[in-house]
Every structure is written in structure tokens, then in C-alpha cells.
Amino acid sequence: MSKLEQLKIELNKLIDPSLNKTFEEVGSILSIKVDEEDVIDLEVQLKNRRKDETNIKLEIARLAKIKFDYPGIRIIFTDSNYKLDDEKSITYLGIISGKGGVGKSSVTANLAVALKRLGYKVGVIDTDVYGSSIPSIFNLPIEPLDTSEDDELIPARTLDDIQVISPEFFMPLDQPLMWRGPMLGKLITHFFNNVLWDEDTQIVLIDLPPGTGDIQLDVQTFVPDAKMLLVTTPHPNASHVALKAGLGAYEIGHKIIGVVENMSYYYNEANQKNEYLFGQGGGEITASKLQSELLIQIPINQPVDTSSYIYSLNDMNGKLYFALAKKVLEKL
Numbered sequence: 001m002s003k004l005e006q007l008k009i010e011l012n013k014l015i016d017p018s019l020n021k022t023f024e025e026v027g028s029i030l031s032i033k034v035d036e037e038d039v040i041d042l043e044v045q046l047k048n049r050r051k052d053e054t055n056i057k058l059e060i061a062r063l064a065k066i067k068f069d070y071p072g073i074r075i076i077f078t079d080s081n082y083k084l085d086d087e088k089s090i091t092y093l094g095i096i097s098g099k100g101g102v103g104k105s106s107v108t109a110n111l112a113v114a115l116k117r118l119g120y121k122v123g124v125i126d127t128d129v130y131g132s133s134i135p136s137i138f139n140l141p142i143e144p145l146d147t148s149e150d151d152e153l154i155p156a157r158t159l160d161d162i163q164v165i166s167p168e169f170f171m172p173l174d175q176p177l178m179w180r181g182p183m184l185g186k187l188i189t190h191f192f193n194n195v196l197w198d199e200d201t202q203i204v205l206i207d208l209p210p211g212t213g214d215i216q217l218d219v220q221t222f223v224p225d226a227k228m229l230l231v232t233t234p235h236p237n238a239s240h241v242a243l244k245a246g247l248g249a250y251e252i253g254h255k256i257i258g259v260v261e262n263m264s265y266y267y268n269e270a271n272q273k274n275e276y277l278f279g280q281g282g283g284e285i286t287a288s289k290l291q292s293e294l295l296i297q298i299p300i301n302q303p304v305d306t307s308s309y310i311y312s313l314n315d316m317n318g319k320l321y322f323a324l325a326k327k328v329l330e331k332l
């Protein structure tokens with residue numbers, strides 16, 4: 001047996017501390033080679049790189065250099081997707097729209113509350129960097145988030161116990177901040193890789209920027225199983241743009257679970273009729289062209305408690321969001 005094969009056997013006995021399983025059991029070693037200068041090239045995946053990489057690097061170096069006398073070793077660490085049997089996994093649902101102002105953030109926040117009312121443990125990631133409004137919808141103070149000992153972000157928490165992550169918490173108050181591509185990419189990576197959600201978190205809603213861009217692509221990379229909910233207003237022009245966003249989502253590889261038509265009508269108490277201020281049919285057209293389903297039509301309405309953006313269960317819209325949450329759960 002060659003020296004390299006013997007080293008591989010010893011490496012395979014190492015334990016991934018975050019899985020409490022040997023490298024062999026979870027297939028941690030992706031590749032191992034030796035170059036012409038006798039230096040080892042090793043590719044290893046770990047469940048929790050941030051926490052375990054330094055110690056594992058030492059253990060590997062000890063084996064390769066001291067026990068097997070190799071002059072050097074280069075290690076590339078990647079993330080392991082290995083799932084333990086009892087590991088709870090979070091379901092991600094992205095909320096998308098063609099353009100801004102159609103109520104995407106309102107839908108995200110009110111859907112989160114409705115899911116919570118149904119007994120689910122919910123988180124929200126606000127990725128709408130240029131139009132971030134989730135913290136203000138939830139009335140959360142804009143202050144830097146705490147971090148755990150392992151440098152993970154601890155989400156802000158609403159009074160309803162919904163956990164929230166938003167770029168707002170990283171920006172100077174009331175000042176513009178120019179997010180450039182790489183900076184933005186880092187922030188979003190952090191939002192998906194380094195958040196300490198409560199252990200029993202079941203659903204995380206992602207408020208995405210309007211349209212199809214880098215952040216949508218990032219979400220596909222970090223959470224490829226994420227499903228999408230598309231928000232549009234009833235106006236045919238809005239639905240035209242929403243359709244583009246939906247087609248873009250399909251192209252990226254996202255699944256759309258349905259369409260929400262927001263600001264569908266206004267119920268006029270005076271004549272007891274629905275007034276279709278923004279036209280009619282946009283949601284239905286978008287859903288049918290995407291071969292999806294129009295899940296709900298939400299009218300224009302302010303919460304009875306005018307100090308809040310969240311509808312109570314006494315509000316007509318609160319009841320509709322409750323119905324939407326049930327449909328969403330069926331689709332997920």
C-alpha cells in the first residue's frame with residue numbers, strides 16, 4: 001500500500017466534530033493528490049467550517065507532516081451538505097415581484113405573522129437592499145445585531161417572536177449607502193450561512209428585490225430548494241412585468257408556488273361595491289401564463305390599528321393572509 005493510501009486511511013478516521021461522525025462515514029475527503037514536490041493537495045468538506053476548520057487543519061497537518069513525513073500540505077475546505085437523521089431543516093420561501101411598490105414587503109411580513117398565528121416558527125430575511133422596509137413594517141429598532149460566540153448573527157425579534165435579518169441593521173441610520181457588487185455578495189452570503197436561527201425554526205421567508213438580478217441568483221446558490229411566491233397588482237402593465245420576473249425565476253431554476261394579487265380592489269362602504277382602482281385581471285393572467293395558481297386577491301385596506309402595518313385577525317386582510325398562509329403551507 002502506498003504512503004498516500006495509508007495517509008488517506010488515517011485521514012478517514014478523523015471526526016467531523018459538528019456531525020460526530022468519521023470522515024469516512026460522511027465522505028469528507030473529496031480528493032487527495034500528491035504533486036511532484038511531494039506536497040499533498042487535499043479537498044475536505046466540513047459541516048461547520050467556521051467552527052471546525054482551524055482544529056481540523058491542525059489534525060490533518062499533524063498526520064501528513066509528522067506521522068507521514070510529507071513536506072507540505074494544501075487544503076481546500078468546502079461546506080458539507082450531509083444531513084443528520086434528526087436534523088431539522090428550514091423551508092425557504094422567496095417573495096418576488098416584477099417591480100417595486102406592489103406590496104412585496106407587506107406580503108412577506110403579513111404572511112410571516114399569519115404563519116406564526118398558525119403555530120409555525122418563522123424567520124424573515126430581507127434582501128431588498130435598496131428598498132428595505134421589513135424592519136419598519138415590524139417596527140423594529142434599527143441597531144446592530146448581536147453575534148454569537150461563533151460569530152453568527154442573532155436575528156432581531158418582533159413582538160410576535162418572528163426572527164428578522166435585514167441590511168437595515170448594518171446601515172447608518174437615515175443615510176444612503178452604496179452597496180457595490182462584492183460587498184453586497186458578502187452580506188447576502190452572511191445572511192444565508194451565518195445566522196443563528198432558533199433551533200425549531202421551520203420557515204424562513206426571503207423578501208427579494210424586484211426583478212431578476214444577482215440576489216435572486218445568490219438565493220438559488222445558497223438555498224436551491226427555495227420556492228417562490230410572486231406578488232403583482234391587478235393592472236395589466238404590472239402583471240406584464242411580474243410575468244417577466246416569474247419567467248426569470250423559472251430560468252434561474254426556482255419553483256413558483258403561486259401568485260398573490262395585491263391591491264386588487266377597494267371596498268367602497270358608501271355604495272357597498274368593490275372599486276377596481278388599479279384595473280382587473282393581472283393576477284389571473286400572470287398565474288395562467290406561468291402555469292401557476294392565483295392564490296389570493298388582497299384588497300386595498302389599512303390595518304384597523306393604524307399605528308401598525310400588520311393586519312390583525314379582525315381585519316379583512318388579516319383573515320385573507322391567514323387563508324393565504326394555509327394555502328402556502330399546502331404548496332410547500
Ligand SMILES: Nc1ncnc2c1ncn2[C@@H]1O[C@H](COP(=O)(O)OP(=O)(O)OP(=O)(O)O)[C@@H](O)[C@H]1O
Pocket residue numbers: 097099100101102103104105106107128131132133209210262263298299300301302309
Ligand atoms: N393591500 C394594501 N392596502 C393598502 N396599502 C398597501 C397594501 N399593500 C401594500 N400597501 C402599501 O403600499 C406601500 C408599498 O408596499 P411595500 O413596501 O410592501 O411594497 P414593495 O413591493 O415591497 O416595495 P419595494 O420593493 O419598493 O420595497 C406601503 O406603504 C404599504 O403599506
